[in-house]
Amino acid sequence: MRSVTSTVLTLVLFATYLGIGALAHDSxxxxxxVLASTLFxxxxxxxxxxxxxxxxxxxxxxxxxxxxxxxxxxxxMVVSVLPMLRTPQTKRRQLVLATHFIAVTLWVExxxxxxxxxxxxxxxxxxxxxxxxxxxxxxxxxxxYGLAANLPQxxxxxxxxxxxxxxxxSTARNCRQLADVLALVLGLxxxxxxxxxxxGVDILISGVSAGTVAYAVHWWREQE
Amino acid sequence: xxxxxxDWNALLVLLLAGFLPNEVWRMIGLWLGGGVDEGSEVLVWVxxxxxxxxxxxxxxILVQPPGALASVPDWLRYAAVAAGFAAFLVTxxxxxxxxxxxxxxxxAGKWWIG
Numbered sequence: 387m388r389s390v391t392s393t394v395l396t397l398v399l400f401a402t403y404l405g406i407g408a409l410a411h412d413s414x415x416x417x418x419x420v421l422a423s424t425l426f427x428x429x430x431x432x433x434x435x436x437x438x439x440x441x442x443x444x445x446x447x448x449x450x451x452x453x454x455x456x457x458x459x460x461x462x463m464v465v466s467v468l469p470m471l472r473t474p475q476t477k478r479r480q481l482v483l484a485t486h487f488i489a490v491t492l493w494v495e496x497x498x499x500x501x502x503x504x505x506x507x508x509x510x511x512x513x514x515x516x517x518x519x520x521x522x523x524x525x526x527x528x529x530x531y532g533l534a535a536n537l538p539q540x541x542x543x544x545x546x547x548x549x550x551x552x553x554x555x556s557t558a559r560n561c562r563q564l565a566d567v568l569a570l571v572l573g574l575x576x577x578x579x580x581x582x583x584x585x586g587v588d589i590l591i592s593g594v595s596a597g598t599v600a601y602a603v604h605w606w607r608e609q610e
Numbered sequence: 611x612x613x614x615x616x617d618w619n620a621l622l623v624l625l626l627a628g629f630l631p632n633e634v635w636r637m638i639g640l641w642l643g644g645g646v647d648e649g650s651e652v653l654v655w656v657x658x659x660x661x662x663x664x665x666x667x668x669x670x671i672l673v674q675p676p677g678a679l680a681s682v683p684d685w686l687r688y689a690a691v692a693a694g695f696a697a698f699l700v701t702x703x704x705x706x707x708x709x710x711x712x713x714x715x716x717x718a719g720k721w722w723i724g
Contacts (some may be wrong), residue, residue: 433628459664465643551691555709581669593659598659601659
């Protein structure tokens with residue numbers, strides 16, 4: 387639990403979920419609904435997309451497609467975190483709950499904190515970290531919902547700027563290899579170009595190509 | 611109870627449009643990632659792709675800002691993030707210093723514009 391309080395990202399999450407609670411209130415969703423979305427969806431961008439698309443009158447199918455595209459990033463995150471959690475005896479079902487908790491924050495924190503945790507305790511550690519973060523976010527969602535009435539625009543802008551700042555810096559901090567640094571830089575540079583194509587899956591295209599180029603450079607240097 | 615959650619319809623929508631499209635990627639990861647070794651080459655690639663997709667999400671928020679962030683001019687958003695990154699480097703990779711400086715730069719810029 388100490389790791390929950392020691393991370394800047396917890397503050398960022400808190401502020402983000404204040405924003406989500408307020409957004410849900412303004413889009414006329416019930417408090418129970420938005421709390422359930424925090425509990426079950428557990429991914430900030432997906433919830434913002436879900437609430438804003440449904441709130442603007444889109445159909446369920448349109449909202450589902452938008453959420454699906456935003457959630458693809460969870461797949462490589464899960465694949466890269468799970469090997470750190472596993473021991474040879476671990477059964478797949480023991481990892482289901484830990485898998486549900488994996489989102490950007492937990493992904494970044496696992497790379498930072500798990501190496502200091504003995505391998506056989508890592509699943510328990512992840513459950514604890516996940517539950518701690520989730521409780522903080524449920525509280526923030528509730529608080530944001532209650533405060534929503536009239537948050538000033540500047541406050542809203544400051545909250546929304548937190549996400550890119552914290553994501554960028556915490557990812558940069560965790561870069562271990564050349565491939566990670568290149569992937570981050572190329573990913574940032576490529577998205578604005580790809581987004582001009584308006585494909586609807588711009589992030590997926592720019593992410594897979596930038597990541598693959600970064601890996602190719604890494605591979606080529608290994609061969610030298 | 612029904613006041614708290616709203617009607618069952620809304621919860622069904624949450625399940626179909628929120629929970630399932632999101633959770634399916636985690637479970638595919640659990641299912642397919644089952645046999646991958648830590649330290650294997652595939653994982654270097656997978657991590658690079660995850661990092662680059664996240665970089666795309668960051669870039670999207672900055673280039674196509676949602677809601678209230680759109681009230682901050684383009685140059686100020688980029689300048690604030692650059693200031694945050696500079697503070698992060700100067701403080702030998704302190705995320706807190708970077709986030710605080712970035713936010714202060716944005717607020718100072720807004721105040722200066724008026």
